[in-house]
Amino acid sequence: MGSIYFKSKTYNRFLVTLVLVSIVIIFILISYQHQSNLENLKYQRKVVEVASTSELTTKEYVRDITKPNITELQFKPCKRKAVVIFAGFRTGSSFFGEYFNQHPAVYYLFEPLLGDENDRIKLLKNILKCNYSEVEKIYGKRSNEAEWVKCKSNVCFSGRSSFLWRNTNLCKNKHPFCGVDVLDINVLSKVCRQSIAIAFKVVRLYHLSDLEEFLLDPELDLKVLHLFRDPRPAVPSRIKMSGNNKSGSKISNQTLKYKQSAEYLCRFYDRNLLYVKNCIKRHNSSNSNLSFACNSTISNAWKNSYLRLTHEYISERPFDALELVYKFVGINFDANVAEWISDHTSIAATNNTKHTEKNISGKFFGTSRDSKKVLNSWRLKEQFVDVEAIQKPCINAIKSLGYIPVVNETHLKDISFSLYNINNSVVGSFVRYPP
Structure with a gap:
């Protein structure tokens, strides 16, 4: 037991x-x-x-990828976010570009298209890919411009890109051609790749259709910001700038100058507005220019990739525009940008020597202004006969963009009446009217 x-x-x-x-x-x-x-x-x-x-x-x-449970599908590389500000000369693109230049995590270039016209698309492609060894070769086709891309003072117009002074590792030694620090091309490419977005403005590209191949690029998330300005103040500004340029017009009659400049600018406007109508908004009609007919692949690629804004809307509502644009592009709000806008759109900004146009970037590419005052200043300066010379060749663009034609001198000078319709100031696939 x-x-x-x-x-x-x-x-x-x-x-x-x-x-x-x-x-x-x-x-x-x-x-x-x-x-x-x-x-x-x-x-x-x-x-x-x-x-x-x-x-x-x-x-x-x-x-x-050698660890278990990790597949190619899970870890395809993120598309590189790219922003192109597509605009004409004297349309407010320098100011608008600062929305990205002042963002500390954005890689911004100021008018990089300085190469020969045949190389512009190739140049854009390599900039979007952050391939600066190829960029240097393209610039090198024009005398000493291979060195241009290396020089810190010359990259896109005398340091107009803030990332140059934010990053202290970009430069190597002094260079005799530059007279200042010379950029390390490999480091420049690396900084470009590490930014949350690449952004630049182009005023040397004449057809929106030139951007189609970038829309279809599987490595890019392209956003196009199409900027317009009322041609009636834009044309006098263009004339004034060309008058300070040796290659400017020699025509003595101001009204004729305005007419010819307006014809050129509004051909650019009309051509690209027609492209938007037929290829982006898909409002094809029997009388449309067949050269702008787009297939469904291109049209679909533009979906959620195109936003049209006017300089007037940005000037009058800079913070609304900032919120709208950042939402469209898909980047986070940054307080530095808001502070910069506040400093550069107030009355004080135009009188503050720290923020004068000459101190920032010269007489014609300034970014400080009392924005609301600037919107109407041209109406008090210009004569009706000259404004009418601009309106006639631009009437289609003026009406399409929501601007209001002036009918006489009294109408022109009465600034209590606005000459633009804010409800037509912002157009895109995801938004119709401004907030």
């Missing part, structure tokens, strides 16, 4: 031990799985972080 009791007790102890050992093993397995999950999560975050810089191709990511 005692023997049976002893055996039973031993067996019970064995069962208890077995249960305890099982519990320990299960605990170890759970801990190991948890640790493995944590490691995978950390690795995934690291891959996503690296991917956001877009420095590797999809194949390179796949080769680099």
